[in-house]
Amino acid sequence: MGQITTLAEAVARLVHDGDTVALEGFTHLIPVAAGHEIIRQGRRDLTLVRMTPDIVYDQLIGAGCARKLVFSWAGNPGVGSLHRFRDAAQHGWPVPLEIEEHSHAGMANRYAAGAAGLPFAVLRGYTGTDLPGRTATVAPITCPFTGEVLTAVPALNPDVAIVHAQRADRRGNVQIWGISGVHKEVVLASRSSLVTVEEIVDELEPRPGALVLPGWAITCVAEVPRGAHPSYAMGYYERDNAYYRSWDAISRDRDAFTAWLRAEVLR
Amino acid sequence: MTYSPGEMMTVAAARALAPGTSCFVGIGKPSTAANLARRTHAPDLVLVYESGTIGAKPDRLPLSIGDGVLAETADAVVSVPEIFNYWLQPGRIDVGFLGAAQLDRFANINTTVIGKDYTDPTVRLPGAGGAPEIAASCREVIVIVAHSRRTFVTTVDFVTSVGFGAGPGDRERHGLRGRGPQLVVTDLGMLAPDPETCELTLTHLHPGVTLDEVRAATGWELRVAAELRTTAAPTDTELSVLRALENPTS
Numbered sequence: 001m002g003q004i005t006t007l008a009e010a011v012a013r014l015v016h017d018g019d020t021v022a023l024e025g026f027t028h029l030i031p032v033a034a035g036h037e038i039i040r041q042g043r044r045d046l047t048l049v050r051m052t053p054d055i056v057y058d059q060l061i062g063a064g065c066a067r068k069l070v071f072s073w074a075g076n077p078g079v080g081s082l083h084r085f086r087d088a089a090q091h092g093w094p095v096p097l098e099i100e101e102h103s104h105a106g107m108a109n110r111y112a113a114g115a116a117g118l119p120f121a122v123l124r125g126y127t128g129t130d131l132p133g134r135t136a137t138v139a140p141i142t143c144p145f146t147g148e149v150l151t152a153v154p155a156l157n158p159d160v161a162i163v164h165a166q167r168a169d170r171r172g173n174v175q176i177w178g179i180s181g182v183h184k185e186v187v188l189a190s191r192s193s194l195v196t197v198e199e200i201v202d203e204l205e206p207r208p209g210a211l212v213l214p215g216w217a218i219t220c221v222a223e224v225p226r227g228a229h230p231s232y233a234m235g236y237y238e239r240d241n242a243y244y245r246s247w248d249a250i251s252r253d254r255d256a257f258t259a260w261l262r263a264e265v266l267r
Numbered sequence: 268m269t270y271s272p273g274e275m276m277t278v279a280a281a282r283a284l285a286p287g288t289s290c291f292v293g294i295g296k297p298s299t300a301a302n303l304a305r306r307t308h309a310p311d312l313v314l315v316y317e318s319g320t321i322g323a324k325p326d327r328l329p330l331s332i333g334d335g336v337l338a339e340t341a342d343a344v345v346s347v348p349e350i351f352n353y354w355l356q357p358g359r360i361d362v363g364f365l366g367a368a369q370l371d372r373f374a375n376i377n378t379t380v381i382g383k384d385y386t387d388p389t390v391r392l393p394g395a396g397g398a399p400e401i402a403a404s405c406r407e408v409i410v411i412v413a414h415s416r417r418t419f420v421t422t423v424d425f426v427t428s429v430g431f432g433a434g435p436g437d438r439e440r441h442g443l444r445g446r447g448p449q450l451v452v453t454d455l456g457m458l459a460p461d462p463e464t465c466e467l468t469l470t471h472l473h474p475g476v477t478l479d480e481v482r483a484a485t486g487w488e489l490r491v492a493a494e495l496r497t498t499a500a501p502t503d504t505e506l507s508v509l510r511a512l513e514n515p516t517s
Contacts (some may be wrong), residue, residue, distance in 0.1 A: 026347055027333020046451060051347070052396075075393030077331045078294060086391045101379070103395040105351040112348045121462050124356050125400050128429035128441035134385055149442065177336045179318045182347050209344070234335050241330050 001174015002215025007227075010220040011037045015046075019159040020095045022049040022190060023188070026181025027077065027239070030231035031164040033197050033224045036265045049158055051182065054231065055247045059095060060255070064141050068098040070156070072107045075183060076251075079244050091255065096254040101135050106153045110137075111182050113155035114189025120152045127151065133156040137161045145159040161190035164228040166215075167204060168197045168234055172215030175204045178234035180211050187213055196224040198236045211218045271456035273413075274514050275473045277303060277509060278501040280411045280452040288361040289313035291401050294332045296411045297364035299512065302328055306508045315360055317397040318466050319345040322347045328376075328512050351397070355404050358444050363405030368392050369423040372466050372487045373411065373437075374430025374448035376402065377423035385425065403443040410485035414453035420486040431465035455481045458499065468489055472500045 003264075006121035015021055015038055023031050035056035038046075046055055047068040055076060060066055062084030069089075073084050077154045088097035102110070109121035122141060132151075141152040156191045163183045165176040174195045176183055195213065204212070215221070226236075234242040250260045270278075280300035284290055286309040292301045302325065305312045314323045318333035322342030329337050345354070354360060369377035378398060382389035402408055404413075406432075412418055423438050430448045431437055438447050451458040457471035468490040469481060474497055482489050501509075 027331045028318070028335070028338075071394065073393050074391075074397035081391070081393070088388070089391055101394055103399045104347065104397040105356070107398040108348040108351050112352075123352070123400075124403065124444070127403070128426065128432055128437070128443060129395075129399050130379070130426045131395060131399065132386075178335065178342060179320065179333050180346055181318070181333075184346065185348060207397070232335060234338065239330065239336065 002168070002218045002221050003135070004170065004172055004221050005199065007034060007037050007196060007222040010222050011041055011237050012081045012162045014192050014194055014219060015041070015043055018044055018045045020047040020257050021047060021160050021162065022156070022158040022186050024050060024182050024186045025164055025228065025231060026052065026179055027231060029058060029164040029176065029183070029228050029233055030054050031162045031227060032086060032229060032231065033227035034162045034194065035060055038065060039261070039265050041083060043233070044140040049156060051104055053082060053085060054066050055082070055244065058082040058247070058251055061088045061155050062094070062251070063261055064094040066097060066151070067095070068100065070100040070102070072102045072104045076247060078246055079186040079248050083258060084262065087254070101131065102135060102138070103131065106138065108182055108185070110156040111185035111189050114157045115185045118155060120154050122152055126265055127152045156189055158186070158190040159192065161186040161193040162196070164233065166198050168195065168200050168221045169204050170200060170202060172218060172221045173204060174213040174218060174221060175207065175210050175211040175212070177207055184213065187218060187225045194220045194222065196222050196227040198225055198227070198233050199223060205206050268503050269403045270501050270506055272473070274506060274509060275498070276411065276452055276454040278505045279457060279473070280409060283363060283409055283450055283452065284309055284312055287311050289315055289359070290362045291315045291317070291355060291360045291393055291405055292364050293366060294329065295366060297366065299328060300411065301364060301511050302512055303505070306512070307357060307505060315350070315354065317347070317350060319347055319350045321345065321354065327515055333460065350398060355400055357469060358404055358406060360405045361407070363401035363408045365398055365401060365410050365428065366408055366410055367418065368421050370410065370412055370451070371420055371423045373432060373434060374451065374460065374467055375426050376410070376428040376430060377421050377425045379425040379427045381424055382511065383424055397496060398428040402430070402447070405445050407446045408448040410448050410451045412451065412453060412456040414481065414484045416484060419484065422425055431460060435463070435465050455484060461490065466494050468494065471496045473498045474500045
């Protein structure tokens, strides 16, 4: 019920070993601090779901939290590869990583079906590509009205969704503006949810076009200033592009990554 | 003004974007070219980014597809399901602008894995992102990619996004609604599909580039248009605007 709590308490309550966890945020409002808390609490065997595994997923995978990754684009945007992801997928370090690969349109529709309480979604997609042959969660379906063959993808209903947002009030209503990605869909599709916010205020100032997630649709809200860094929160701080660039060198090397993990997350 | 092959490529791609059209833009070269077009011959070009920003008018190059400057300057900011389902899927976007790690003679694109074994690839690439549906649903597609044998291969290791499949009729058989890739812009020249065979055919050499150089950088036996043209060199205006975009502080 939009219960206001601390980040550590929320992660301890909502994220369990073996869970399917979706941290979302499309470039904007990525819940990085929450990812670090999951690492600190030593979660294992997670199925991590995210359209664009960002460096926070590189960090979770490198820390050994993940067993499986469900995604549609895995890279360090504008920089290159996610090296911890590649090391886990190709060499099983620190633990083997299973992958389930989609397109953006497929992932977005899987969340939308999950939010709508439907078992699957239909889209025009994937036909002619090699993706259906590699992903069991893509299947052809015939339209009962026109006979046209389309693509079905099953709903995604994670155990827990974690997103970041600008503001919440003391009743746990959350306000988001700017690029909202799949925030609404992933929160409504998941069995429980945590929203980290830049600040908790007495009253949400009305903002035209802003998305409001009512507190009764959310499980926990935690105030975590700069909780999206190095991604950004419109109105609060800019994307830290230098950090994204610097991640490349840290993540290329297992020892450099391990040293970073100890110094920056586990300290 | 002297210019680099990369600048020639970006300028040639920008010119291919007609005024008044809508363009689904990826980050990197496509975004640079689209923003150049908007500052030169196509001020009313509608830039659409997969982050859900429609009609973005950034005053500098965005650093990611979800850069705040895109949201601040857009006509509309919509969710990711909406941008794919309501705007891309029904074919409302004129041009899709894509890059490639590998490209074959039928303009099929690989951005998934290098190597024949998906489960044990030589190189794991980022994957599909929005590209398969952009390639399927935009009215046409422009590909921008540096020309080399590593990229221009006989057969792509993985079909992430369909160009013309195995040839004529394949797009229709797969139910893909757009016309597919109509132009490939490289740092050496430009290619277009042959209207009958759908095979990519060299139509333009950039100034100073020889046919032998292009053949040496292409992994298949390259077909050449009957009338091979030379791309017009970048104008001083195009270069000045491009450089101001890429190096705003200088």
